Amino acid sequence: MTVKKDSTTQPDPWELGLVFGGGYYLGDLLSLGSIKLNTFKPGGALFLRNNVSNRFSLRFQAMYTGISGNGSNLVDAYEPVTSFSFKSTIFESSILLEWDFLGAKRFPSKGGFNKIFSPYIFVGAGVASSWTTPRYPNSIPSKATNITKDSIQAGRTNSMVTVPFGIGAKLDISRRLMLAFEWGARPTFSDYIDGISLSANKDNKDWYNFGNVQLIYRFPYKPKPIKSPSKDNAKNPTFADKDGDGIPDSADRCPDLAGMLRGCPDADDDGVSDLEDKCPNEAGLVIFGGCPDTDGDGIPNADDECPEQAGVASNQGCPSGTEIDRDGDGVPNTQDECPDIPGKATFKGCPDTDGDGVMDKEDRCPVTPGSMENRGCPVIRSETKEILKFVTQNVLFYTNSAKLTDDSYVVLNKVLDVLQDYPDYAMLISGFTDNVGSQASNQALSENRAAACLNYLVGKGIDPSRLVFRGFGEVAPITTNDSEQGRKLNRRVEFALFLK
Numbered sequence: 001m002t003v004k005k006d007s008t009t010q011p012d013p014w015e016l017g018l019v020f021g022g023g024y025y026l027g028d029l030l031s032l033g034s035i036k037l038n039t040f041k042p043g044g045a046l047f048l049r050n051n052v053s054n055r056f057s058l059r060f061q062a063m064y065t066g067i068s069g070n071g072s073n074l075v076d077a078y079e080p081v082t083s084f085s086f087k088s089t090i091f092e093s094s095i096l097l098e099w100d101f102l103g104a105k106r107f108p109s110k111g112g113f114n115k116i117f118s119p120y121i122f123v124g125a126g127v128a129s130s131w132t133t134p135r136y137p138n139s140i141p142s143k144a145t146n147i148t149k150d151s152i153q154a155g156r157t158n159s160m161v162t163v164p165f166g167i168g169a170k171l172d173i174s175r176r177l178m179l180a181f182e183w184g185a186r187p188t189f190s191d192y193i194d195g196i197s198l199s200a201n202k203d204n205k206d207w208y209n210f211g212n213v214q215l216i217y218r219f220p221y222k223p224k225p226i227k228s229p230s231k232d233n234a235k236n237p238t239f240a241d242k243d244g245d246g247i248p249d250s251a252d253r254c255p256d257l258a259g260m261l262r263g264c265p266d267a268d269d270d271g272v273s274d275l276e277d278k279c280p281n282e283a284g285l286v287i288f289g290g291c292p293d294t295d296g297d298g299i300p301n302a303d304d305e306c307p308e309q310a311g312v313a314s315n316q317g318c319p320s321g322t323e324i325d326r327d328g329d330g331v332p333n334t335q336d337e338c339p340d341i342p343g344k345a346t347f348k349g350c351p352d353t354d355g356d357g358v359m360d361k362e363d364r365c366p367v368t369p370g371s372m373e374n375r376g377c378p379v380i381r382s383e384t385k386e387i388l389k390f391v392t393q394n395v396l397f398y399t400n401s402a403k404l405t406d407d408s409y410v411v412l413n414k415v416l417d418v419l420q421d422y423p424d425y426a427m428l429i430s431g432f433t434d435n436v437g438s439q440a441s442n443q444a445l446s447e448n449r450a451a452a453c454l455n456y457l458v459g460k461g462i463d464p465s466r467l468v469f470r471g472f473g474e475v476a477p478i479t480t481n482d483s484e485q486g487r488k489l490n491r492r493v494e495f496a497l498f499l500k
Helices: 382-394 406-421 439-459 484-490
Strands: 014-026 040-051 056-070 085-100 117-135 157-162 165-172 177-187 207-218 425-432 467-471 492-499
Touching (some): 014 177, 040 207, 117 177, 382 406, 382 492, 406 425, 406 439, 439 467
Antiparallel strands (some): 014 040, 117 165, 165 177, 177 207
C-alpha cells in the first residue's frame, strides 16, 4: 500500500509508547464467540511510532503477553477435551500501519496544536514465538478417534507469522503526552500455540488477542541543522554562524539566539518564532500570531469571551443566544458600560464606590462621598472657608523677606488639617504684596512667599502634586495702599481649594 504524504503540517513525527494490557486466546479450547474473563493473562509492549503524516503512522512494536485456555470452556465439550488446559507465553515483533481518522485536526494546516479524541484502525505483519505448557490426562480413551498422541505437543516452542489488526482511540493529554486504548486480533496460521492440535476444531487455526492501554510521549520536532557549504566558517565571513544553529548570520533573523525558524527560537513550539509570536509562552496558531484559539471557533482566546466554548464572532466568541456578563454584575456586556468592573444596573453596570449617587467614571472624587452638583466631590463647608480666611490674615513674614515668622507655622498647620479633610482637592497658594517698592521686586517677593508656604506643607507630608503656587505682586490689592492698615491687608497669602 502506498501512503500519500499528507499536506498538513506535522511538526512531531516520532512517538514512544509504553503499553499495559492482556492477552486473550481463541482456538481448540475456547470457541469463537465465547468470553471467559479467567483466560485473560497480563502483558505489555514497547513501541516506536513514526507519523508519516497526520493521518498515517508506522509503528514498530515489541510485545509480550500470556494466554491460557481450558477445554471446559467449550460450548460442546466432551471427554477428554474437557480435561485439557494450557498456558502460553508469547513474544511478538511487528510492524503496523495506522490510519488516524481525525489526525489532521491535531496539527492543522494553519499551524498550532489541538487536543483531540481520535479513533484509528491498524493492520500489519509480525513474527511471534510461543512457549506452551499444556495439561492433559495421562491416558486418552480410544473412543476419541480424532485425538492422537501426536496431537498433544508438550513443551513445544512455536514460531509463527501473525497478521495483527484492530481498532483504537487516542486522547491527547498535552502537546507531549497522549493516552490510547486498543484492541487487536492476531490470526497465527498455527494450531499449536495452545500445545494441542486437532482436539476440537481441526479446520481452524489458533488466534490470540491483545487489549491494552498506552501511555505515549511525543518527541519535539528538531530539524537537522543546515550545513554551511564552507569548510571553515571561522575564516569565511559569508558563512559565519555566531549562535551555531546551522543558519549563517547573513540569513539568520536572530543571529545571537539559536533557532530553526529562520534562525529564531520557538519556545512554545507552535511554528511561530518568538520574534513574531504575540504569545511566545503559549502554543497557538499562525493565523493569530502564535496565540491560541482553545475552542477552535476562529476567535483567539484574547478576544473570546468564552474561550473554552465554541461560539460566533457576533456574540464575542460565545454561542448564539448566550448573554455574556464578564464582570458578573448581572448586566450583560452588550448593556454594560463598564464590562470589566462589577457595578450596578442603575448605572448601566458601572460602580459607585463611595455610594454618593455618582458613578465612578463621572465622579471626580470616586472614593469620597460628595454631591451630584459638585460632580461627586464634597462641598467645601463654610467653616472650612472661615479657616482659610483666618490663615490668609495671619500668615506673616519678616519685612521684605520670604521667611515666615514663628507664629505663622502654627497657623499653616490649620491648612494641613484642611488638606487632610479634603483628600480629593488640590490647593492654590497665591502671594500678594503692597505697592511699596518696584513692581519687579514685588512680583518676586509674592512668588517667594507663596513658595515658602508650599515648601512648609510639603515638608509636613503633603503630596507636591496637590499644591500649586502663584505670585501676583501688587496688581490685585483688596483695599487701598494709601494707609498702613491698607498696605498690611494687601500683603497676604491666600489659600484656595479646587478640584484637579
